[in-house]
Amino acid sequence: MSEQPSPARKTRVALLFGGRSGEHAISAATAAGVLRAIDRDVYDVVPVGITRDGRWVVAADEPERWEITDGRLPEVTSDDGAEVVLSLTAGERTLRVLEPGQVPGVLGEVDVVFPLLHGPFGEDGTLQGLLELADVHYVGAGVLASAVGMDKHFMKLVLEGQGLPVGPYTVILPRDWETRREEATAAVARLGLPVFVKPARAGSSLGITRVDDLADLPAAVAEAQRHDPKVIVEQGIEGREVECAVLGGRSGLPARASLPGEIVVDHGAHAFYDFEAKYLDESAVQLRCPADLPDKVVAQVRSIAVRTFDAVGAEGLSRVDVFVTPDERVIVNEINTMPGFTPFSMYPRMWEATGLTYPQLIDELIQLALERPTGLR
Template sequence: MKNIAVIFGGKSGEHEVSLQSAKFIMEMIDKEKHNVVPVGISKDGQWYTGDDVREGLLNKELRGKPISIKLFGKNKGFMVKEEDSWRELDIDLVFPVLHGTYGEDGTLQGMLDLLNIPYVGSGVLGSSVAMDKGMMKEVFKSQGLPVGPYVVFNKYLWDNEQENQVNKMEELGYPLFVKPANLGSSVGISKAKNREQLLAAVEEAFQYDLKLVVEKGLKARELECSVLGNDDLFVSTVGEIVPGNEFYDYNAKYIDDNSEIIIPADLPEGVEGQVQELAKLAFKGLDCLGLSRVDFFFDEDGKVWINEVNTLPGFTSISMYPKLLEASGVTAKDLVKMLIDLALNRHGAMNKLRRDY
């Protein structure tokens, strides 16, 4: 039996969402084939393991045995503290469920590469580029994918060239969506219909990141598509989100129960195939692995626009990623098994590469 560490929580605005996803994934792992090792990270970056570590984080308590990471030396890896000594924690594979910064952005993936531990999902490059919405859109443009109008700027430019940045944003035309460049789950995102709202939205977003992406609001339907695989990709049917709020914000996703999910989406002939093909191109263009949810807009003129790729999408019982695949014939338990197998296969292939010359 393999020991699978499910890592959740973390130093991110998506900490609470991660705890929900982890519960679902740990329930779906086949206990006859694998031992589940819960690993929780507090908001201040402390690592713990134990059966009740997730419940502790939910209750804003620190429970379990402390974990330390030893990156170098003979016995590198996860070390767990028991009484006054540290022992090696035997981990065969990591299933990261750390949405957002310090988990979905390549930082955790780089550490696991140093430890030579296989993990589910994209590597350093795919994770980091997909996490930064500005860089992701640049890659989309270079691949010839349809991207809506946007501008990118950082805190330094805002502090020193505010009027110039406001003019660039207003040239796109209201309404505008202001987003932290490196977060998901709609954390810190606001919709602005005028300059007063725009200035407030920028200040709100800068609480979560030092770099922002501002997009022109399109009159469009919101479509989503799930991708599964490394090289031979399986793409789900296309679903539609009909937000109960003004847009599909954090409350609409996780708190309110007033948004509608339509699977499959009712689309004109040929549109679903177009979305699925664009999802594959985006996945490969960003060098993604394992899993991703790809989000789109379908506007009033019948044009499909790619919005973003999420390399570690929400993984709760109501999340679109597993729901879309389930509607396409892949059960949640089969999905988790396939993701584990994909990670092990990729790691095995990487370990066959020559390390000398």
């Protein structure tokens, strides 16, 4: 079990961002928000970017370098800095810089890692497993919860097993689409139209297509498979898109839920809340926080959000997305164990509306990570 940092120095936080998934740029934008807001009087911050091919490099401690500006998506490249490795020597957990032809230099001992990575190879348990092996404290869900939260298929199986309401769906595996396409299409047809065809393990609405005609299904599956060979098809649900932020409890106390927020999309501009609507066309989307819902529905959303968090064994933070139907039923859409975390993202905005500012939220997440033991728990 790793130890708390010495009170003689600041807590050193390694911010990891970028990564190998299609959400690389969103991760960088999230890092920009945290770099700008984290309390430098309390924390020594070490930004580490991960390139699209998986190299860890020293990254600029410059929020403006990593923001989405005028439609420009930021990207970590090998030119950003020297390569970095996490080294375990004599009980220390140290970041070391690798310069060609030179002895590795010490970048700093790490007390806690803040993995601001979205999607596969960062949010799916792979990085979490590495950090567990290294006996390093880190923010957010552990290996299993991260993996379950990333895979919409297994997420729904777990939530159903815990008695939580989820919408009808079917899964298309690569071999099914190649060898039993008629059966797979028939399973989709039984859901009724419209349906939403999604990569099973991707976020930020990448690769999602709304299908109103089965003739368009092959193209939708092909688009989803650009991001993940495994595809999930969900029945379209009539309802309001509502989100709720969950924060782990301190000292063994239960997890906490924020006031819910609502996403309202201009359907004249976008068929649904897709990648462009989320990040490139803010004028077409309203983020209402808190959501205008009856008190009893707010209570139901908050309760289901915490139950969802607990069902997958999440820790630290998660955002739970639900539909609220016209008859006021609450149906879980998904859980995100590392939600968008810029100051303008729904997760921090919902906590702001609930009484926790963005800098306070960052501090709370780091303290939760330091409090939690490493290893089996």
